[in-house]
Each structure stands twice: as structure tokens, then as C-alpha cells.
Amino acid sequence: MGLKHKQVARLKFTMDIQSLAQVEQIIAQLYGNVDSNSAQEYLQALQKQQYAWELAPQLLASESVNSQFFGAHxxxxxxxRDWHTLPPDRKEWVRNELLRWIVRLSxxxxxxITKLCLALTAFALQAVPEFWTNFISDFFNYLHTESMTISAQNQYQPLFIELPLLEFLTIVPEEVLRADLIGERKAKVNQELIDSIPRVMSMLRNLLSAHHGYSERDIILKQKCLRCLQSWIQYGVPFEMLHLLIDHVIALFSVESMNDVATEVLVEFISQTRITYYQDTVCEKILQCMTGDWAKSQITRAINDGDELAARNLCRLMTTFGDNFTNYVAINFLRQDIVVYLEMMLMFAGFPGYFGQDQEISFFCGRHQFFSYCHSDP
Structure with a gap:
């Protein structure tokens, strides 16, 4: 049985071991779905208190993942919400605690890690420009230094900094786009992102081009790279810094474990309006990806097996391509790769077995897109 509502309400928090254990018990109750409403009410009230600043790192030191998560949260x-309650002389302490725990739990x-990176990003957006301007470059340098130090101390337990680094670099542009920044703060934050683009793109290029095996960690690492790249594409990385990276994404498109994430990146890439200025280059790359032997085999297998999921990502990419480059398709209607592309679209249109409204592939790809191309004026 969990703690009853009245028992939870009567708990008095003091900074000692017993009370910390009580808080952890309530956290376990919250995530264990046992009287979770009263636990949530108590914990939300607890977070509003000034001593919650000190409580967070104590929870991060717990062996319980739930307690660690709640500490980061x-x-x-x-x-x-309570930035104004943080004394100026404690800002450095909060930043250092976040950095320290990201390394310690990397x-x-x-x-x-994701929650800690969200917290660090929130801190950075609050601390610019008065306290912390170069937050991306500082994070790069901090993780690199800590990695070297810890690896030198313990060669048998290396510190894998790539995942927390990629997580932070994925979150930052997303949060910046969502944030309601104004004035000097907005200018400084965006300048930090712009200044960091070459370093971020270089890191992603190195990680995506590395010939690792396909262990679980390697797969996760490359998936994180792709998600990070998608985030920066959304932010607005110039095409000149993207086109070489897109070659690596296309290469991973045919890898089963990467196909979902690679599709997201390619769809995001060709959906950007600024890409139309480089239409010929982009279309050449994407058409090679969509009309190659692997793509053809995916469609054939999907139709033969009656498995629309097998080619869903390819269908989505081809549809998005058609939405954004209809004029290119119409102008180059008789070119061989365009002919193959349209034939593949027609194959999707003939996908058997379902009504159009219940079937993603035939409804979206075939009937709508293919016939719109056929009736376009070149």
C-alpha cells in the first residue's frame, strides 16, 4: 500500500537522510501508480520550495533511476519556473552540478541524461547573455576534458561522451525554436548556434562516416547522430554545410536499423523551402536513393508479401519528393530516373488488399501524386 493522502500531506521535509528516504518513497509511489495523485501533489508542492534547489542533486545521487529522473526534472x-529565486552567487553552482551529473551518469x-540536458538547455537560455554566452562550445570543451581525465584514471571504464553530447546538441536547437526569446538574449543565443554550426556538422560527419560495426551501441550512436542532424536542419543550417552530410544519410537509408531515422532526416531536408534554390543537386541525390536497386527490391517485396510496412518509409520519401519538386518531375518527365520514379509510384498505387482510406501507401502515393504529375504542364 502507498502512503495515504493525509500521510503525504503531513510529511515535513528537512535535509537529513530520513526525509530524503521519504521523498524517494513518494517518488517510487508516483511512478508505481500507487496513490499517484497524492504523490504527485506532494512532489509538485515540494518543487516549489526554495530547498528544492538543494534536493535535486541529492536525488541524482540515488541508485534509483526514478529518483535520478525526478532530481533532473x-x-x-x-x-x-523559479529562476528568479536563484541567488546570483548560486548560478555557477547549478551549472556545475548539471555538468557534473551529465558526466557522472553519461x-x-x-x-x-535527456532530462539533465533539458535542464542544462533551460539554464543556458536563462543565463545568456549575462552569465553564460558560449554554452555550446563550453559544453564541448567540458565533456572533452572530463573524458580525457576519466579515461586516464580508469582505462577499463571509458567515458562515452558522444551520447550526452549528441543529446544536448539535439535539444538545444529544438528548445531555441520553441523559446520566446527577445532582444539581446535572442540575438546572443542565435549567434552561439550559428557560430557552433561548423563544429557540430564536422562532428556529425565524422560520426556518421565512421565504419563502426552494428553493435547496439553503434546503432544507437548513429541514430542519435541522425536525430541531431534533423534538429539542426529544422533550425536552418545552410545547404553548403549539409549536402555532404546528406550523402551519409542516404547511405544509411538502406540499413534496416537506420531506415526510420534516415527517412525523417531526408523528409525534413527536402521539405525545407530554402532547398529549392539547389533543386538540381538535391533531386539528383534523392532520385538515386529512391530509384536504386535496394528501393526497387523493397517495393517488390512489399507487394509480393502484402506488407505495406516494409516500404512505408520509401513511400513517404517519394511522396514528399513529389510534393516539393513537382515542377522538376514535370520538366524532366522523360528522363530515365524520373520514369523509374513514376513507375514505382504507380506500383504503390496498385498495392492490393485495402480501401484507400485505410491504406497509407496506395492512397497517398499513387492516386494523388502520380496523376497530378501526369496532368502537370511541363
Whole structure:
């Protein structure tokens, strides 16, 4: 049985071991779905208190993943909602705590790392420009230094900094696009992102081009790279810095474990309006991807097996291509790769077995797109 509502309400928090254990018990109750409403009410009230700043790192030191997650979440909540309650002389302490715990838990549960990176991003957006301007470059340098130090101290337990680094670099542009920044803060934040683009793109290019095997960690690492790249495409990385990276994404499109994420990146890439200025180059690359032997085999297998999921990503990419480059298709209607592309679209249109409204492939790809191309004026 969990703690009853009245028992939870009567708990008095003091900074000692017993009370910390009580808080962890309530956290376990919250995530264990046992009387979770009263637990949530208590914990939300707890986060509003000034001592929650001190509580967060104590929870991060717990062996419980739930407590670690709530500790990271508490940091994020305090920074986002109660920034004005943080004394100026404690800002450096909060930043250092977040950095320290990201490093310390870098080989741990990704859900905690993600929360810590969200908290650090929230801190950066609050701290610019008065306290912390170069937050991306500083994070790069901090992780590199800590990695070298820890690896030198313990060669048998290396620190894998790539995942927390990629997580932070994925979150930052997303949060910047969502944030309601104004004035000098907005200018400084965006300048930091713009200044960081070459370094971020170089890192992603190195990681995506590395010939690792396909162990679980290698797969996760490359998937994280692709998600990070998608985030920066959304932010607005110039085409000149993207086109070489897109070659690596196309190469991963045919890898089963990468296909979902690679599709997201390619769809995001060709959906950007600024890409139309480089239409010929982009279309050449994407057409090679969509009309190659692997893509053809995917369609054939999907139709023969009656498995629309097998070619869903390819269908989505081809549809998005048609939406954004209809004029290119019409102008080059008789070119061999365009002919193959349209034939493949028609194959999707003939996908058997379902009504159009229940079937993603034939409805979206075939009937709508193919016939719109056929009736376009070249």
C-alpha cells in the first residue's frame, strides 16, 4: 500500500537522510501508480520550495533511476519556473552540478541524461547573455576534458561522451525554436548556434562516416547522430554545410536499423523551402536513393508479401519528393530516373488488399501524386 493522502500531506521535509528516504518513497509511489495523485501533489508542492534547489542533486545521487529522473526534472522545473529565486552567487553552482551529473551518469539511463540536458538547455537560455554566452562550445570543451581525465584514471571504464553530447546538441536547437526569446538574449543565443554550426556538422560527419560495426551501441550512436542532424536542419543550417552530410544519410537509408531515422532526416531536408534554390543537386541525390536497386527490391517485396510496412518509409520519401519538386518531375518527365520514379509510384498505387482510406501507401502515393504529375504542364 502507498502512503495515504493525509500521510503525504503531513510529511515535513528537512535535509537529513530520513526525509530524503521519504521523498524517494513518494517518488517510487508516483511512478508505481500507487496513490499517484497524492504523490504527485506532494512532489509538485515540494518543487516549489526554495530547498528544492538543494534536493535535486541529492536525488541524482540515488541508485534509483526514478529518483535520478525526478532530481533532473526538479532542476529543469526550478530553472524554468523559479529562476528568479536563484541567488546570483548560486548560478555557477547549478551549472556545475548539471555538468557534473551529465558526466557522472553519461553511461547510465538515457532518460536521465535527456532530462539533465533539458535542464542544462533551460539554464543556458536563462543565463545568456549575462552569465553564460558560449554554452555550446563550453559544453564541448567540458565533456572533452572530463573524458580525457576519466579515461586516464580508469582505462577499463571509458567515458562515452558522444551520447550526452549528441543529446544536448539535439535539444538545444529544438528548445531555441520553441523559446520566446527577445532582444539581446535572442540575438546572443542565435549567434552561439550559428557560430557552433561548423563544429557540430564536422562532428556529425565524422560520426556518421565512421565504419563502426552494428553493435547496439553503434546503432544507437548513429541514430542519435541522425536525430541531431534533423534538429539542426529544422533550425536552418545552410545547404553548403549539409549536402555532404546528406550523402551519409542516404547511405544509411538502406540499413534496416537506420531506415526510420534516415527517412525523417531526408523528409525534413527536402521539405525545407530554402532547398529549392539547389533543386538540381538535391533531386539528383534523392532520385538515386529512391530509384536504386535496394528501393526497387523493397517495393517488390512489399507487394509480393502484402506488407505495406516494409516500404512505408520509401513511400513517404517519394511522396514528399513529389510534393516539393513537382515542377522538376514535370520538366524532366522523360528522363530515365524520373520514369523509374513514376513507375514505382504507380506500383504503390496498385498495392492490393485495402480501401484507400485505410491504406497509407496506395492512397497517398499513387492516386494523388502520380496523376497530378501526369496532368502537370511541363
Amino acid at each position: 526538479t532542476f529543469q522545473v526550478k530553472i524554468s 553511461n547510465g539511463p538515457m532518460v536521465v
